[in-house]
Amino acid sequence: MMFVGAHSARWRPRALGVPGASPASPASARCDQQRNVRNAGVRAMMPTSQKRSMRLNSLPVGVLWASASASAVETDVDPKIIDGKAMARQVEDELAAEVTHMKETNGLVPGLAVIIVGERKDSQTYVRAKRKACERVGIASFGYDLPEATTQHDLEVLIEQLNVRADVHGILVQLPLPSHIDSEVVLDKISYEKDVDGFHPLNMGRLCMAGGGREEPRFVPCTPKGCIEMLKRKNVAVAGKNAVVLGRSNIVGLPAAMLLNQMDATVTICHSKTQDLAAKVRDADILVAAVGRAQFVPGDWIKPGAVVIDVGINAVEDASKKSGYRLVGDVDYASCYEKASLITPVPGGVGPMTIAMLLRNTVDGAARSLE
Numbered sequence: 001m002m003f004v005g006a007h008s009a010r011w012r013p014r015a016l017g018v019p020g021a022s023p024a025s026p027a028s029a030r031c032d033q034q035r036n037v038r039n040a041g042v043r044a045m046m047p048t049s050q051k052r053s054m055r056l057n058s059l060p061v062g063v064l065w066a067s068a069s070a071s072a073v074e075t076d077v078d079p080k081i082i083d084g085k086a087m088a089r090q091v092e093d094e095l096a097a098e099v100t101h102m103k104e105t106n107g108l109v110p111g112l113a114v115i116i117v118g119e120r121k122d123s124q125t126y127v128r129a130k131r132k133a134c135e136r137v138g139i140a141s142f143g144y145d146l147p148e149a150t151t152q153h154d155l156e157v158l159i160e161q162l163n164v165r166a167d168v169h170g171i172l173v174q175l176p177l178p179s180h181i182d183s184e185v186v187l188d189k190i191s192y193e194k195d196v197d198g199f200h201p202l203n204m205g206r207l208c209m210a211g212g213g214r215e216e217p218r219f220v221p222c223t224p225k226g227c228i229e230m231l232k233r234k235n236v237a238v239a240g241k242n243a244v245v246l247g248r249s250n251i252v253g254l255p256a257a258m259l260l261n262q263m264d265a266t267v268t269i270c271h272s273k274t275q276d277l278a279a280k281v282r283d284a285d286i287l288v289a290a291v292g293r294a295q296f297v298p299g300d301w302i303k304p305g306a307v308v309i310d311v312g313i314n315a316v317e318d319a320s321k322k323s324g325y326r327l328v329g330d331v332d333y334a335s336c337y338e339k340a341s342l343i344t345p346v347p348g349g350v351g352p353m354t355i356a357m358l359l360r361n362t363v364d365g366a367a368r369s370l371e
């Protein structure tokens, strides 16, 4: 049976607070001494003209501070940049406290099952990041690494088993799935009460329904939820503002538009058939770019003072890097930075917040299981 193999691949929970110090995640340690390392990451995202001015307030002022009071230091190094990595660590700290409390009062350990089918390198990277994040906050993670040739039936059987397991509160099937598997059918199989990705039609449907008295979705998709959390934590006023969402995917664009609509923004969804895209974007007080095209949005499309949330993660060739590539977003960062009042970097922006929201959803799912 394939699940024997899957079980042997089960992730072993490690002690809390052990930094998963791999070169790919330099900021996984949370101690104060590490703060300047993290700030260095932000500094790398800044145009050179800004770097000099920020050096003054990036002195190690917080060495004696508790991490709970470190937020101003961590996220406001350059007030224009929304440091998603630091913000995600803050969310993780909050979640770790909740998880500890849950364990102490109810003996409950939140559990997340992550299924990956096939050997896509990018999927493996993301899944590894999710597992490490679970370790940091004390969530038990159960990894299922299934071969490319896994059948639709076997995948569905696994999901049904996870649906009834009391120690699993969230189930995530990493996308994209191999083409011989019908993703929609698979996602519908996940119990909507464990659908921490928020992709189940019942969760998506409830997200899209407006009006009083309706049931809230059990879970909201992690990437758009992370975008909104960034706006909230930066105290961005949304009501009455023009929000433009580039892209209409089920995973990002569409749910992001629904959430902004619920916050009383005037939302415009743009896509490949949109006429005069530049004019639409120039009207945006808040721009969410999720088109999957490297540096697609130039700075001269940005309204002065706009808030720019860049969801894109695109690899572009870069001979100066050891890997041969670097990651860029869907906006041209340097020119958009000049016009924006707030902007998210790539990497270190929406990506880490996506993972933090997955943890949030898993802890919420565990809390709901007590009701």
Ligand SMILES: Nc1nc(=O)c2c([nH]1)NC[C@@H]1CN(c3ccc(C(=O)N[C@@H](CCC(=O)O)C(=O)O)cc3)C=[N+]21
Residues within 6 Å of the ligand: 125, 126, 129, 172, 173, 174, 175, 176, 197, 222, 223, 313, 327, 346, 347, 348, 349, 350, 351, 352, 353, 354, 355
């Ligand atoms: N069922 C499912 N749920 C998902 O949430 C899901 C998925 N499938 N398939 C793929 C996309 C992509 N995604 C990312 C999450 C974090 C980073 C992230 O943390 N990125 C780092 C950089 C990572 C790197 O260096 O490669 C950053 O932006 O700083 C990126 C991408 C979740 N996804």
